[in-house]
Amino acid sequence: xxxxxxxxxxxxxxxxxxxxxxxxxxxxxxxxxxxxxxxxxxxxxxxxxxxxxxxxxxxxxxxxxxxxxxxxxxxxxxxxxxxxxxxxxxxxxxxxxxxxxxxxxxxxxxxxxxxxxxxxxxxxxxxxxxxxxxxxxxxxxxxxxxxxxxxxxxxxxxxxxxxxxxxxxxxxxxxxxxxxxxxxxxxxxxxxxxxxxxxxxxxxxxxxxxxxxxxxxxxxxxxxxxxxxxxxxxxxxxxxxxxxxxxxxxxxxxxxxxxxxxxxxxxxxxxxx
Numbered sequence: 196x197x198x199x200x201x202x203x204x205x206x207x208x209x210x211x212x213x214x215x216x217x218x219x220x221x222x223x224x225x226x227x228x229x230x231x232x233x234x235x236x237x238x239x240x241x242x243x244x245x246x247x248x249x250x251x252x253x254x255x256x257x258x259x260x261x262x263x264x265x266x267x268x269x270x271x272x273x274x275x276x277x278x279x280x281x282x283x284x285x286x287x288x289x290x291x292x293x294x295x296x297x298x299x300x301x302x303x304x305x306x307x308x309x310x311x312x313x314x315x316x317x318x319x320x321x322x323x324x325x326x327x328x329x330x331x332x333x334x335x336x337x338x339x340x341x342x343x344x345x346x347x348x349x350x351x352x353x354x355x356x357x358x359x360x361x362x363x364x365x366x367x368x369x370x371x372x373x374x375x376x377x378x379x380x381x382x383x384x385x386x387x388x389x390x391x392x393x394x395x396x397x398x399x400x401x402x403x404x405x406x407x408x409x410x411x412x413x414x415x416x417x418x419x420x421x422x423x424x425x426x427x428x429x430x431x432x433x434x435x436x437x438x439x440x441x442x443x444x445x446x447x448x449x450x451x452x453x454x455x456x457x458x459x460x461x462x463x464x465x466x467x468x
């Protein structure tokens with residue numbers, strides 16, 4: 196499959212609509228969120244350069260200290276900035292089976308990459324946070340087993356829930372999972388899940404989107420609505436960071452024959468009213 200088909204298709208549609216708008220005298224903008232209202236693009240990265248834009252992104256969680264991981268999931272990787280690269284118009288998050296000792300004193304069998312609009316370290320200031328909007332990214336997940344690619348959002352407070360998982364692949368590459376996490380009135384953690392598939396997601400780029408409004412959460416895959424939540428108790432109303440990561444070892448370790456994997460991101464966009 197050709198590389199970067201998603202952006203090329205989007206650009207073709209945008210160009211066609213712009214020509215039509217010019218001919219009709221409407222001045223309509225190119226396609227945006229699949230929802231009513233006036234929207235503006237407030238954050239985007241097309242990864243057209245040769246290195247990561249560090250004014251937009253950091254390469255760890257807010258608890259970065261010479262790298263990081265997410266021990267809450269018992270993940271097998273230690274994230275390092277060297278596992279993140281930009282070139283040929285896309286971002287790559289690269290997982291390798293390489294024993295790495297973390298600053299937490301543990302040794303991890305894998306190292307991998309992630310990006311976040313959060314902080315460089317616990318006491319820093321987030322690059323960008325967002326409350327409500329339409330969030331989308333064109334992503335090609337790796338085909339290897341044992342990988343846990345995700346595009347999601349966590350509170351700028353650094354404590355979850357709430358949490359919004361725009362896409363996750365857990366134990367499969369053929370079905371995408373979409374979650375909202377929240378606390379109920381007794382303080383217990385709860386979650387609701389949507390799924391879509393089967394589809395051969397590693398075969399090419401797919402666009403994963405989330406519409407987050409005050410009264411609804413709606414998930415999209417390739418522009419088609421796939422999951423919706425309208426229960427007021429489940430919708431967050433706090434500023435959040437955007438994250439894209441390639442975790443390893445959830446729900447189980449990669450097979451012995453797998454020594455590396457790569458997740459590619461063509462672009463990320465955030466729209467708001």
